[in-house]
Amino acid sequence: MIAALAAVTEVLKANQMEETETNYFTTLITSLESVDTDESMTAIVCLLAIIVKRMDESVLKSQSKKVTESLVNLLIKYMNSDHCALLRNLLKVMYPLLKVKAHWTETSQELNVVLEFVTHHKPKVRRMAQHIIRMLLIDDKPESSMVHPCASLVAKFCIEKLESSAGLGKSTPRVTFHAMQMLQEIICAFPTLSMKKCCETIFKIMTLSSSVSIIFFHTY
Numbered sequence: 001m002i003a004a005l006a007a008v009t010e011v012l013k014a015n016q017m018e019e020t021e022t023n024y025f026t027t028l029i030t031s032l033e034s035v036d037t038d039e040s041m042t043a044i045v046c047l048l049a050i051i052v053k054r055m056d057e058s059v060l061k062s063q064s065k066k067v068t069e070s071l072v073n074l075l076i077k078y079m080n081s082d083h084c085a086l087l088r089n090l091l092k093v094m095y096p097l098l099k100v101k102a103h104w105t106e107t108s109q110e111l112n113v114v115l116e117f118v119t120h121h122k123p124k125v126r127r128m129a130q131h132i133i134r135m136l137l138i139d140d141k142p143e144s145s146m147v148h149p150c151a152s153l154v155a156k157f158c159i160e161k162l163e164s165s166a167g168l169g170k171s172t173p174r175v176t177f178h179a180m181q182m183l184q185e186i187i188c189a190f191p192t193l194s195m196k197k198c199c200e201t202i203f204k205i206m207t208l209s210s211s212v213s214i215i216f217f218h219t220y
Helices: 002-014 021-034 038-054 057-077 084-099 109-119 123-139 151-168 173-189 192-206 210-219
Strands: none
Touching: 002 021, 002 038, 021 038, 021 057, 038 057, 038 084, 057 084, 057 109, 084 109, 084 123, 109 123, 109 151, 109 173, 123 151, 123 173, 151 173, 151 192, 173 192
């Protein structure tokens, strides 16, 4: 990580740019495109996770599209890997960008990608993704709204995972269990209709699958 920081500093000096947090951030994002090893990628993303906490909201909004696209591509690329530190820090960098997002739709790729990690096979990665979703729905809810704008999208994801556990898809007991772990912390932040649908889905599949019933029992 020290070597990556030194390399970025040299780039700033060579281009006569001030050594500000914003310039470090944008230069690190740009450097992601030319990294050729997983080790270097991890070092750069770790630096980004540190710097992004200090970035002004206005800067994040202005850089959001480019940065989000880069992060989403990397999360997809390493999704099934065991690169725990890399994935956790990619998620950490993604969180502030999700916080400043103004418009949410079912095609919001960044949210959909993060949600896929709430059932990841690596515990630290999975917990980070679940923590981000919980903070987004509960801690970052707009004061002017009863629920976060993306709450219904998260609820839809959870419902689909639960329905899959009833034999309508390909979820495994492990995936179902991890989805329920998150659901028990965030269902209170869902819109009323989404909460009702979640409860109906739970009761429905408990009558269809004894193994799923056991999962629900141990979760709650």
